[in-house]
Amino acid sequence: MSKTLLIAWHEFKRHVFRRRFIGILLMPLIILAVATVVGFISASAAARFETGTVGYVDPAGVLPQAANPPDSSFTFTRFDDETSARAALEQQEITAYLVLAPDFLTSGDVRLIYWEDEPSNSDLRRAFERYRNAHLLAGRPASVAQRVLEGSRFSFETPDRARAMRDDDIPSFLLPLVFTMLFITAAFGGSQYFMQAVLDEKENRTMEVLITSVTPTQLMAGKVFGLSAVGLLQMAIWSIAAFVALSVLQPRLPFLQNVSLEPGFIALALAMFTLYYVMLGALLAAVGSMVVDAKQGQNYASPVMLIAMIPLFFLVVILFDPNGVFSVILSLIPLTSPLTLLMRYGMVSVPAWQIILALMLIAAGAAGAIWLAGRVFRIGMLRFDKGVKWSELVASIRF
Amino acid sequence: MTTMNGATVSVSGLAKSFGQAQAVRDVSFNVHRGEIFGLLGPNGAGKTTTIRMILDIYKPDRGEINVLGGPMTEAKKERIGYLPEERGLYKDLRVEECVLYLAELKGLSRQEARRRADAFFERLGLAAEKRKKVSEFSKGMQQKVQVIATLIHAPELIIIDEPFSGLDPVNTRLVQDLLLEEHRKGTTIIMSTHQMYQVEEMCDRIVLIDKGESVLYGSVDEIRRQYADNAVRVTAHGELPHIPGVLETSRKGNTHTLSLPKDMDPQALLAQLATTPGLKIEAFELALPTMDDIFVRVVSGKQA
Numbered sequence: 001m002s003k004t005l006l007i008a009w010h011e012f013k014r015h016v017f018r019r020r021f022i023g024i025l026l027m028p029l030i031i032l033a034v035a036t037v038v039g040f041i042s043a044s045a046a047a048r049f050e051t052g053t054v055g056y057v058d059p060a061g062v063l064p065q066a067a068n069p070p071d072s073s074f075t076f077t078r079f080d081d082e083t084s085a086r087a088a089l090e091q092q093e094i095t096a097y098l099v100l101a102p103d104f105l106t107s108g109d110v111r112l113i114y115w116e117d118e119p120s121n122s123d124l125r126r127a128f129e130r131y132r133n134a135h136l137l138a139g140r141p142a143s144v145a146q147r148v149l150e151g152s153r154f155s156f157e158t159p160d161r162a163r164a165m166r167d168d169d170i171p172s173f174l175l176p177l178v179f180t181m182l183f184i185t186a187a188f189g190g191s192q193y194f195m196q197a198v199l200d201e202k203e204n205r206t207m208e209v210l211i212t213s214v215t216p217t218q219l220m221a222g223k224v225f226g227l228s229a230v231g232l233l234q235m236a237i238w239s240i241a242a243f244v245a246l247s248v249l250q251p252r253l254p255f256l257q258n259v260s261l262e263p264g265f266i267a268l269a270l271a272m273f274t275l276y277y278v279m280l281g282a283l284l285a286a287v288g289s290m291v292v293d294a295k296q297g298q299n300y301a302s303p304v305m306l307i308a309m310i311p312l313f314f315l316v317v318i319l320f321d322p323n324g325v326f327s328v329i330l331s332l333i334p335l336t337s338p339l340t341l342l343m344r345y346g347m348v349s350v351p352a353w354q355i356i357l358a359l360m361l362i363a364a365g366a367a368g369a370i371w372l373a374g375r376v377f378r379i380g381m382l383r384f385d386k387g388v389k390w391s392e393l394v395a396s397i398r399f
Numbered sequence: 400m401t402t403m404n405g406a407t408v409s410v411s412g413l414a415k416s417f418g419q420a421q422a423v424r425d426v427s428f429n430v431h432r433g434e435i436f437g438l439l440g441p442n443g444a445g446k447t448t449t450i451r452m453i454l455d456i457y458k459p460d461r462g463e464i465n466v467l468g469g470p471m472t473e474a475k476k477e478r479i480g481y482l483p484e485e486r487g488l489y490k491d492l493r494v495e496e497c498v499l500y501l502a503e504l505k506g507l508s509r510q511e512a513r514r515r516a517d518a519f520f521e522r523l524g525l526a527a528e529k530r531k532k533v534s535e536f537s538k539g540m541q542q543k544v545q546v547i548a549t550l551i552h553a554p555e556l557i558i559i560d561e562p563f564s565g566l567d568p569v570n571t572r573l574v575q576d577l578l579l580e581e582h583r584k585g586t587t588i589i590m591s592t593h594q595m596y597q598v599e600e601m602c603d604r605i606v607l608i609d610k611g612e613s614v615l616y617g618s619v620d621e622i623r624r625q626y627a628d629n630a631v632r633v634t635a636h637g638e639l640p641h642i643p644g645v646l647e648t649s650r651k652g653n654t655h656t657l658s659l660p661k662d663m664d665p666q667a668l669l670a671q672l673a674t675t676p677g678l679k680i681e682a683f684e685l686a687l688p689t690m691d692d693i694f695v696r697v698v699s700g701k702q703a
Contacts, residue, residue: 209481382451382485
């Protein structure tokens with residue numbers, strides 16, 4: 001076996017055949033389970049207010065009692081005055097009542113009076129508007145009334161129909177987002193191995209023996225191969241688990257019926273993950289070479305991780321303006337590009353040039369990071385007592 | 400294999416700086432094939448930097464190094480065993496696994512590495528514990544494992560930095576025996592140490608480095624003679640006669656140390672003592688200084 005492969009296998013074994021690795025594999029399942037429990041608790045807490053009978057008082061007389069739409073979660077009952085509505089509220093016959101302003105037609109003002117538990121604002125508002133519209137549409141043909149009530153459904157397509165998405169297709173948008181988060185978690189977590197792998201050999205003082213047995217290039221290449229394999233294995237297991245979970249849940253959950261991950265997305269995600277992982281790993285290996293212990297390593301690594309997390313800080317900007325200048329710039333900077341680009345890919349049609357340029361830049365970033373790691377490694381590999389200063393780092397790059 | 404001048408390692412005019420600090424200024428020496436060569440010097444003298452340059456870990460700023468017949472190559476690394484001063488093992492690995500990995504990196508097949516490792520474990524009394532994790536081993540036991548990892552690939556050249564630090568007398572003797580055994584097989588050994596009695600006991604020749612320069616170089620015997628005052632040590636039963644010309648006499652038990660004038664021949668003194676009635680001479684030797692004395696004299700002399 002070549003020495004590079006020997007080192008790769010050594011690193012792979014050291015990380016995979018460990019209890020800690022099983023914990024990492026189970027992490028998304030634990031997060032999913034916690035999220036499900038939290039979601040369930042929140043949902044059951046909210047459920048109390050999402051149904052019930054709501055009264056309304058209409059001094060202007062613009063909204064006589066009408067039939068409630070059949071699928072509405074709230075039932076609306078008209079009261080002649082606020083006194084009778086309040087009496088009904090006190091008797092707990094209704095959960096709340098609305099008072100329409102006398103100038104409702106011009107102002108649209110509505111007061112909501114509730115006892116203790118405030119009803120879910122958006123659900124009640126939506127239900128009231130459906131009720132109001134049903135009243136206004138009374139006498140119209142049933143099909144017209146239904147269409148007005150249900151509104152329009154938009155779909156977004158590119159001219160070649162390569163990318164198409166419906167605006168009610170939330171799971172199809174969420175899945176790439178979830179996948180991207182999973183991917184970034186794997187890359188962030190896995191890249192720490194690189195730092196630790198270099199640091200371990202400095203801390204346990206095997207470094208000096210190793211570099212009289214192999215070249216620094218063999219040592220770094222072995223680590224990159226072995227640890228990339230660990231990351232890819234982790235990603236593969238998570239992906240397989242996600243697909244199995246999806247295929248089990250799909251027949252049971254109607255909203256997941258049409259969910260699928262596009263092959264294009266998967267290919268792009270895989271290419272980006274591999275390059276990003278290697279780049280981040282090499283940068284953190286460089287950090288491992290510069291420092292003397294894990295604590296100092298975390299300090300040095302935090303600027304890298306902070307830059308990499310910029311897309312998460314500006315998540316809202318990216319979600320609301322996925323094709324804006326800011327989103328495009330973040331899509332092209334190697335440290336932020338996979339997270340931004342993959343999120344955008346789930347929402348809009350990303351121009352091909354941006355994808356190609358982003359891939360080229362991240363490949364260049366990965367190559368540059370490996371080069372940098374090699375440089376830093378040579379000056380820092382035997383610094384056991386004090387780390388490499390930033391000025392020395394800059395000098396080594398210029399040299 | 401040796402260089403053209405017959406040396407296994409040849410170092411000439413070596414210099415190395417790290418930023419403003421000059422670690423090595425001018426170091427030169429040859430290490431002959433099959434000898435135990437001592438690399439001596441006070442802390443910070445430049446010994447470790449010199450060793451690292453020999454091993455091609457650092458590139459010298461100036462000077463020439465030949466190892467095993469020429470410049471250092473990757474292939475030659477497999478013919479060298481190195482035990483650095485800053486040493487350690489993978490704490491989370493089993494002892495056997497750790498040794499096998501380091502042996503494989505030196506070019507041994509796993510099978511051969513296992514066979515040799517087992518023989519070493521047996522010899523050093525670690526066979527029953529080879530499956531334990533390194534972290535479960537005491538410091539002394541870990542030292543023995545490190546020595547195994549240094550010797551397992553039967554190197555032609557061993558470079559060993561402070562081999563006895565942290566070892567108790569029993570383990571010191573064990574490691575010393577292992578090194579002497581390698582020496583008998585013809586292996587060249589470069590040993591950096593502070594323990595001067597080990598140098599006297601084991602080394603054929605030495606170089607003393609101080610402030611980055613080689614200040615003393617040659618065989619241990621020659622150097623001791625060179626630094627010897629004209630004095631003899633006599634172990635005898637009976638009273639020593641008064642000998643005219645002797646500058647000073649000191650006595651410890653039956654051993655007398657006599658300081659002689661520069662022009663006095665010790666052989667003539669011996670002849671005189673041998674004919675003294677009632678005096679039984681058990682030993683007569685030149686009173687050579689210890690390496691420890693020479694080390695202190697040279698280093699502090701320079702510092703003064």
